[in-house]
Amino acid sequence: MSLLDVSDVRKYFPIKSGVFFQREVGRVHAVDGVSLSVEAGETLGVVGESGCGKSTLARCITGLYDVTSGTIAFDGDMRRDVQMVFQDPYGSLNPRRRIGSIIADPLVIHREGTPASRRDRVRDLMALVGLNPEHYNRFPAEFSGGQRQRVGIARALALNPRLVVCDEPVSALDVSIQAQVVNLLKDLQTDLGLTYVFIAHDLSVVRYVSDRVAVMYLGKIVEIAPGEELYERPRHPYTAALLSAASVADPDRQRERVVLRGDVPSPISPPAGCRFHPRCPKAQERCTVEEPLLLGDGHKWACHFPLEPGERLQSRPVDE
Amino acid sequence: MSLTDAAFEAEPVHVDVVHGKGPWRLAWERLRRDKAAVASMVVIVLVALLALFAPLFALITGHDPLTQYPSTALTPEGLPVGPGADFWLGADSLGRDLFVRLAYGARISLLVGLSATVLATVFGVVVGLLAGFYGGWVDGVLARVLDVVLSFPYLLVAIVLVAAVGASVPLTIFVIAFFSFAAMARVVRGQTIGFREREFTEAVRSLGASPLRIMVIDVLPNLVAPVTVLASLLIPTSIVFEATLSFLGLGVDPRTPSWGAILADSTDFYRVAPGLLVFPAVLLLLTTLAFNLLGDGIRDALDPRR
Amino acid sequence: MSLLEVADLRVTFSTPDGDLRAVRGVSFEVEAGQTLGVVGESGSGKSVSVQALLGLIPGARVEGSALFDGEQLIGMPAERLRRIRGARIGMVFQDPLSSLHPMYSVGRQIAEAVLVHRRVGKEQAWAVARERLEQVGIPGERARDYPHQFSGGMRQRVMIAMAMALDPELIIADEPTTALDATVRAQILELLGRLGCALIVITHDLGVIADMADEVMVMYAGKPVEKAGRRALFHDPRHPYTRGLLNSLPQGKERLKPIEGRPPSLLSPPTGCSFHPRCPVRIPRCPIEEPPMLGPDDHPDACWLEEGR
Numbered sequence: 001m002s003l004l005d006v007s008d009v010r011k012y013f014p015i016k017s018g019v020f021f022q023r024e025v026g027r028v029h030a031v032d033g034v035s036l037s038v039e040a041g042e043t044l045g046v047v048g049e050s051g052c053g054k055s056t057l058a059r060c061i062t063g064l065y066d067v068t069s070g071t072i073a074f075d076g077d078m079r080r081d082v083q084m085v086f087q088d089p090y091g092s093l094n095p096r097r098r099i100g101s102i103i104a105d106p107l108v109i110h111r112e113g114t115p116a117s118r119r120d121r122v123r124d125l126m127a128l129v130g131l132n133p134e135h136y137n138r139f140p141a142e143f144s145g146g147q148r149q150r151v152g153i154a155r156a157l158a159l160n161p162r163l164v165v166c167d168e169p170v171s172a173l174d175v176s177i178q179a180q181v182v183n184l185l186k187d188l189q190t191d192l193g194l195t196y197v198f199i200a201h202d203l204s205v206v207r208y209v210s211d212r213v214a215v216m217y218l219g220k221i222v223e224i225a226p227g228e229e230l231y232e233r234p235r236h237p238y239t240a241a242l243l244s245a246a247s248v249a250d251p252d253r254q255r256e257r258v259v260l261r262g263d264v265p266s267p268i269s270p271p272a273g274c275r276f277h278p279r280c281p282k283a284q285e286r287c288t289v290e291e292p293l294l295l296g297d298g299h300k301w302a303c304h305f306p307l308e309p310g311e312r313l314q315s316r317p318v319d320e
Numbered sequence: 321m322s323l324t325d326a327a328f329e330a331e332p333v334h335v336d337v338v339h340g341k342g343p344w345r346l347a348w349e350r351l352r353r354d355k356a357a358v359a360s361m362v363v364i365v366l367v368a369l370l371a372l373f374a375p376l377f378a379l380i381t382g383h384d385p386l387t388q389y390p391s392t393a394l395t396p397e398g399l400p401v402g403p404g405a406d407f408w409l410g411a412d413s414l415g416r417d418l419f420v421r422l423a424y425g426a427r428i429s430l431l432v433g434l435s436a437t438v439l440a441t442v443f444g445v446v447v448g449l450l451a452g453f454y455g456g457w458v459d460g461v462l463a464r465v466l467d468v469v470l471s472f473p474y475l476l477v478a479i480v481l482v483a484a485v486g487a488s489v490p491l492t493i494f495v496i497a498f499f500s501f502a503a504m505a506r507v508v509r510g511q512t513i514g515f516r517e518r519e520f521t522e523a524v525r526s527l528g529a530s531p532l533r534i535m536v537i538d539v540l541p542n543l544v545a546p547v548t549v550l551a552s553l554l555i556p557t558s559i560v561f562e563a564t565l566s567f568l569g570l571g572v573d574p575r576t577p578s579w580g581a582i583l584a585d586s587t588d589f590y591r592v593a594p595g596l597l598v599f600p601a602v603l604l605l606l607t608t609l610a611f612n613l614l615g616d617g618i619r620d621a622l623d624p625r626r
Numbered sequence: 627m628s629l630l631e632v633a634d635l636r637v638t639f640s641t642p643d644g645d646l647r648a649v650r651g652v653s654f655e656v657e658a659g660q661t662l663g664v665v666g667e668s669g670s671g672k673s674v675s676v677q678a679l680l681g682l683i684p685g686a687r688v689e690g691s692a693l694f695d696g697e698q699l700i701g702m703p704a705e706r707l708r709r710i711r712g713a714r715i716g717m718v719f720q721d722p723l724s725s726l727h728p729m730y731s732v733g734r735q736i737a738e739a740v741l742v743h744r745r746v747g748k749e750q751a752w753a754v755a756r757e758r759l760e761q762v763g764i765p766g767e768r769a770r771d772y773p774h775q776f777s778g779g780m781r782q783r784v785m786i787a788m789a790m791a792l793d794p795e796l797i798i799a800d801e802p803t804t805a806l807d808a809t810v811r812a813q814i815l816e817l818l819g820r821l822g823c824a825l826i827v828i829t830h831d832l833g834v835i836a837d838m839a840d841e842v843m844v845m846y847a848g849k850p851v852e853k854a855g856r857r858a859l860f861h862d863p864r865h866p867y868t869r870g871l872l873n874s875l876p877q878g879k880e881r882l883k884p885i886e887g888r889p890p891s892l893l894s895p896p897t898g899c900s901f902h903p904r905c906p907v908r909i910p911r912c913p914i915e916e917p918p919m920l921g922p923d924d925h926p927d928a929c930w931l932e933e934g935r
Contacts, residue, residue: 049807064526079528092519096343096541102520109527139342144888145668155523174667174830179874179884186881201808208876245812247833249875251860260809263777279809350642 001075002037003195004061004082004163009034009070011056015268029267030056032219033070035294038163040075043189043196045210045227047203047242051264052216054199058084058167061197076162080110083156087168089148093140099126099151100136106158125154129184146177153184157192165197170205182209203246207231215239218267218275225299235299235306238276240313259315274304281315282307343622347545350621357617363610367603371430374423381408383417385424385577390415400593410595412585418596421577422603428566428578429607432493433559439497440558441551444504445543451505452512453535459509469502475568482570492571496561500554504547511546515539545622552615556608563604579604627696628655629795629824635690635700637671637678646892648686649675650848653919658795661825663839663856665832667871669889671848672828673800680715680798681707695795713743716789718818720801722781726773732784733759733769739791758787762817779810786817796824803834832875836860844868847890847900850919852927865927867901899930907931 011031014024031053038044046054059065061072062084074082083106086092093102103122107113113121123133129150140148149169156164166185170178182205188194200206206213207227214224215238223236234240241260260279265271271278277287282305294302307313351357370377378384393401393411400411409419451462478495485491515521521538529538565571566580579600586596637649649671656662666672677683679692679699692699694715699707711717719725727735736755740746746754756766762783773781782802789797799818803811818825819838827834835842835856842859844852844867852865863869870885887904890896896903902912911930919926 049809059522062526064522084523084526086519086523088519092523094520094538094542096544097538098342105524105529106527109524109529109533141343146888152523174889175832175871176667176874176885177888179876179882180886182876183882183884203808204876208879208882242808245808247808247811247831247837249832249836249860249872251836251857253836261813263779263810264807353642 001073003040003075004038004197005071005073006037006057006061007035007071007073009057009060009072010068011053011060011065012068026268029219029270031060031067032267032270034216034219034221035070036214036221036224038195038197040162040195041189041193042211043198043209045206045213046197046199046216047201047206047213048216049201049242049264051218051267053219053267054216055087055167057216058165058197058199061163062165074163080159081162083159083161083164085149085152085156085164085166085169088172089145089152090140090172092152093148095140097139098136099131099138099140099143102140103151103154103158105155110159112159121158122154125157128157128188129154144177145173146180149173149181150184153181153188157188160192161194163195163197165199167199168201169198171200171202178205185209203231203243204248215242218264218270220275220302221294221300222276222303223299223301224294225301229299233299233309235301235309236276236303237280237282237305237307237313239301240307241279241281244313259313261315274302281313343545347618347621351617354617354621356613357621360610360614360617363606364614367426367607367610368430370423371426374420374427377423378420381406381417381420383407383420385416385421386575388415389417393417400589400596402593403595409599410593412582412596413589413593414585418582418599421582422579422600424577425579425582425600426603426607428489428572428576429559429562429604432489432496432562432572433555433611435493436496436500436558436561437551437554439493440500440504440554441547443497444501445508445547447501448505448508448510449512449535449539449543452509453516453531453539455513455516462505463509466502466505469499472499474499475570478565478570487569487571487573489572489576492562492565495565496558499561500558504550504554507546507550508543511543512539515542549615549619549622552611552618556611556615559604559608559611627693629658629660629695630656630826631691631693632675632679633691635675635679635692636688637674637683638687638689639685640687641893644893647895648848648892649678650895652690652845652848652850654843654850654853656796656824656826658824659822661827661838661840663835663842664826664828664845665830665835665842665871666845667830667889669847669892670845671892672830672845675845676798676800676826676828680711680717682711682717709743712739713792714794714796716791716794716797716823718782718785718789718797718799718802720804722778722785723773725785726781726788728773731770731772732776732787733771736769736784736788736791739788743792754791755787758790759784761790762787763813779806779813782806782810782814783817786814786821790821790823794823796826797821798826798828800828801830802827803831804829832871844871847895848892849900849928851901851929852925853919854925854927858925862925864921864925864932865901865929866905866907866931868927870904870906899928 009031010033013028013030015026015028017023017025034057048054060067062082063078100122103125104118107118107121123136126133131147131150170181173181186209189196198206198209210227212224213227213230214221217238223230223239230239231243234243244259259281262279265278273289274287274292277283284305286304292302292304294300383389393407393415395401400413401407403410407417412418447462451459481491481495521534524534524538562571563580566578567584571580572578582600590597633653635649635652639646639648652675664672674683678686678688681704688700690700733752733755736758737751740751740754756769759769760766764780764783776784802818803814806814815834815837827839829835839856842854842856843850846867852868863872873883874885876882885904890900898913898915899917902908909930917928917930919928921927921932
């Protein structure tokens, strides 16, 4: 069995309205039938644009959200062994509490150790993530964004978890600081044998940290493959479009023609058939009615008309 | 270079203090630099001293606040005497010592202002925290209750209550608290909803923390700032509220010296004895102004980015 | 003469904790039709420096000189500055939703701008509005729609249409793509790339710079540290900060090379070169003396290490 098995998980958020008795007037299909597994010791990257459901998926895996349907099986105690690193280094630490007590939270809530032993453990954790243990009594406001993210990482490691779900752990940080935190996460993985689910919208960071990468679009995984395979030979047109639109700091790169028109549709009423069809340059009649399944071996994609390896995605003839 | 400069030079600047300055300490330091706030604190302390030492003033002047001194306090024509050595701020129409009465009135004003504020704050925080944290039907019901409270005609209610149970200090405090807590509850509710969605509460929730723990340890400390600000602004409102009720004879027992009651007494005599109107009015104005300025100062000190 | 010539711009904020010197001497020029990229991390002063010269930062003390087509912008009466800002300099911000009025249709907002600055009738103003919207890829009939009826990318298009309303000579885009998704970001960059007027793009994203800047200014702690043409900057970065920035980007599977330490506090910036506490190649002179911008006119940088300094 894998360390984590997610099978056909769906998470819908009701949209309510009304003064006294709230009626459900619609549903956000945030995660809509996601299956994946994560092996011990690997890093699974999850990429996608806003509204694709990647953060919701993270919160389902860590138990913050109850799933609407489907199952999440974890080989261990989920509350202890699955921990999360949050995106916002400013929002994820309580501004009115001292760093030491924030990092000790998991220990206190799980009734682990004595106050003295917890204090020692917190100091060890702070040293482990590159913080000065002497700063135990400081408040979050006295730390920079990168240091706060280290505090968040120390908190996530307090209970010696096996799986750490990182939800956009570096996207709020400056480039030079991003690299520090990414290196720290990599080193901790090697030293502690951690497994990561690494969620981000920055494709180059995900490529660097991940063994395998899943691409999400409107609540579904459209493609999942070993990292290099996905970046070099994308099969789903959306993956190809995302890669071509990525920000690359290379002045000699030919500016790619924009291959995708329009925005991501609303997850409240996702398109029928393949959810990507309204924007897809390769869409045909079949895509509008029949939803493609995520199929393949190792490299899976959900598309009726996938790209051949090496094929470049052509933009659709102008239809604006 | 002066001596103090030299002392500063010798003392290395501690940029890297190990015991970090907490948000409260920083706020206090900012507040101390705020001249208006410091002046307000001085005024408030003076009023508090006035209240505290009211019996002492009665002793020194030899004037009881409730006793009438017709022989010394009233002129042969029956008009109250003006300020002087015997009656520091003059006497009122019934021949009582205005200064001593104002000092005792300060007791009532501060007692009612602070008690009503504490009561309203406790009640408002509990209601707001529960409504904001649990949301759903709890929130729905509590929000409607608050709407009803806020739309009550408070003077009418006060008149009815006084008619029913008679004027008293506890009743005044209760009436004021009842009509003030809704504003507090609304603010706390809004803030709590904000904090409920923040990642730091998600972080402890993902660890399996209980709702009570999240409310008390993670949300409540963050409410201290807005609650302190609102509470410091509720005090002057309550003081004015009490004065209003007493002025109308709906507050504390009319014989008790309260600023509102003293003002009410002055209405017939202010032409001949303007001090009767001016002194209590100025005292009331200064006190409420000081509390308001202090409240503004606290708000700025707690949130310097504004 | 350049279209915009900024010399020794300084912006200071008074805070309860002391003076915060957000911009500490910035000089640059923008030629007509040219795109200047201003890149830096948070706190580098990249945004503040450009917004300050347009009078968009109330409460700040702004010093220095900024000649726009020969006219001094610093100290210009607010009303006059406002007219220039509306008509001759357009602005595009990171968050279009907060820059658009929620109660008016987008067409009306563009038409109003035209009416304020041009002597035209209402009909003509609306015609301009529809034309501008079409230019940014929004069908003219959507002019009657309100901002909330547009998606994030479409709103940013509306912002660009509004900035373009009066054919400005210069458009300033402050993190125009930061709030947008990758696929939408590409569309907006393409659109900005074919505007034709002079453009200042302020961004933290080196990809945006690589994509569209002609000239680049790299800022750190309120000062420019390097200026170069786009290709020169990426192929021959000179300042240690620029090099560090480029090195810290992921390149395949190679271990990342971050810049150690963290950006300085602008309340008490380091002495000498403000980058020296983080600099891997600092020399004894760096903490003592502040390096000026030195080197060839087309590629100066502020570092003592270059030969012959």
